[in-house]
Amino acid sequence: xxxxxxxxxxxxxxxxxxxxxxxxxxxxxxxxxxxxxxxxxxxxxxxxxxxxxxxxxxxxxxxxxxxxxxxxxxxxxxxxxxxxxxxxxxxxxxxxxxxxxxxxxxxxxxxxxxxxxxxxxxxxxxxxxxxxxxxxxxxxxxxxxxxxxxxxxxxxxxxxxxxxxxxxxxxxxxxxxxxxxxxxxxxxxxxxxxxxxxxxxxxxxxxxxxxxxxxxxxxxxxxxxxxxxxxxxxxxxxxxxxxxxxxxxxxxxxxxxxxxxxxxxxxxxxxxxxxxxx
Amino acid sequence: xxxxxxxxxxxxxxxxxxxxxxxxxxxxxxxxxxxxxxxxxxxxxxxxxxxxxxxxxxxxxxxxxxxxxxxxxxxxxx
Numbered sequence: 001x002x003x004x005x006x007x008x009x010x011x012x013x014x015x016x017x018x019x020x021x022x023x024x025x026x027x028x029x030x031x032x033x034x035x036x037x038x039x040x041x042x043x044x045x046x047x048x049x050x051x052x053x054x055x056x057x058x059x060x061x062x063x064x065x066x067x068x069x070x071x072x073x074x075x076x077x078x079x080x081x082x083x084x085x086x087x088x089x090x091x092x093x094x095x096x097x098x099x100x101x102x103x104x105x106x107x108x109x110x111x112x113x114x115x116x117x118x119x120x121x122x123x124x125x126x127x128x129x130x131x132x133x134x135x136x137x138x139x140x141x142x143x144x145x146x147x148x149x150x151x152x153x154x155x156x157x158x159x160x161x162x163x164x165x166x167x168x169x170x171x172x173x174x175x176x177x178x179x180x181x182x183x184x185x186x187x188x189x190x191x192x193x194x195x196x197x198x199x200x201x202x203x204x205x206x207x208x209x210x211x212x213x214x215x216x217x218x219x220x221x222x223x224x225x226x227x228x229x230x231x232x233x234x235x236x237x238x239x240x241x242x243x244x245x246x247x248x249x250x251x252x253x254x255x256x257x258x259x260x261x262x263x264x265x266x267x268x269x270x271x272x273x274x275x276x277x278x
Numbered sequence: 279x280x281x282x283x284x285x286x287x288x289x290x291x292x293x294x295x296x297x298x299x300x301x302x303x304x305x306x307x308x309x310x311x312x313x314x315x316x317x318x319x320x321x322x323x324x325x326x327x328x329x330x331x332x333x334x335x336x337x338x339x340x341x342x343x344x345x346x347x348x349x350x351x352x353x354x355x356x
Contacts, residue, residue, distance in 0.1 A: 001288045005342040014291060015316060016341055021295035025340030176337045202295075216300040 004032045021215020023173035023199030030176045034183035045086040047076040051093035052127045053120035070100030073108045076115050084258045088115040094135040095125045109163035109192050111257040116186040116193040119156050122201035130204040140209045156196045166191035168250040172198035172226040281349045282329035288343035294318030298335035304328040
């Protein structure tokens with residue numbers, strides 16, 4: 001076992017339930033590397049919904065809440081509201097975050113709550129057997145779209161930017177170093193951080209969308225198709241070629257929700273002490 | 279330049295995806311004949327002398343079962 005794993009993983013839960021060659025294990029490692037470098041393991045609180053990627057947090061020796069499908073972000077907001085000193089990280093998948101939990105993503109980003117949402121995107125509902133997801137590319141044949149998908153895909157990063165997230169990144173599992181760096185940035189960032197990770201799923205995405213269930217093929221596909229481009233004006237050009245722009249897209253400072261709540265409480269208390277009602 | 283003393287592959291957790299063999303720039307691994315505890319064919323360390331301890335296999339292993347131990351330098355630290 002890797003030294004990082006020896007230090008942070010729950011040994012009685014191992015081996016990982018992920019399929020051979022799944023990218024989720026690499027995300028566990030990249031996240032643990034970031035946590036190890038920052039030394040913030042005791043401050044962490046994780047939440048997870050349902051899906052393969054929701055299991056990422058379960059193997060780490062930190063506090064975790066596993067909740068209903070799509071409701072990982074509200075649970076994380078609850079933790080943050082009751083204990084603002086915690087670093088709250090949510091692991092969700094593309095179905096969990098964009099389909100069932102889509103509204104929660106929008107409103108958490110809008111309020112700029114200090115938390116990190118890690119969305120693992122494998123372009124399909126993998127755990128349930130390969131159904132079409134909001135992130136599935138147009139024209140792909142899945143279990144529920146045998147004649148090709150006719151729905152346009154939803155881009156998580158663009159949604160997060162539009163909704164008002166203050167840190168947005170997208171990397172793939174083929175770039176673990178950059179991914180670790182993005183995790184570190186997100187954990188230190190004060191505000192809503194959204195990291196989308198393009199991950200390989202040899203069993204479902206590979207077999208039905210890309211045409212090969214070999215982990216090596218899927219890994220190489222990610223390497224070839226993820227192009228670093230942080231300028232939004234050039235994304236359309238890259239997407240037209242069927243490729244995926246990756247990079248650290250956005251990092252800005254804005255008032256954080258829990259701090260605003262504390263400030264409001266303070267203001268009301270002061271006003272009441274003076275005799276007014278608000 | 280660093281040399282590897284040993285590359286450990288944990289046979290309790292290896293699922294034989296061979297990403298380590300694919301990612302390795304120095305051709306250290308080859309498909310082996312032994313099976314892990316999970317009944318997958320494990321990679322075998324064939325050319326340990328080629329290893330430059332870049333850590334790519336360790337970083338990319340989805341089951342976190344690789345450990346590359348470098349010669350001397352790490353020993354001194356311990």
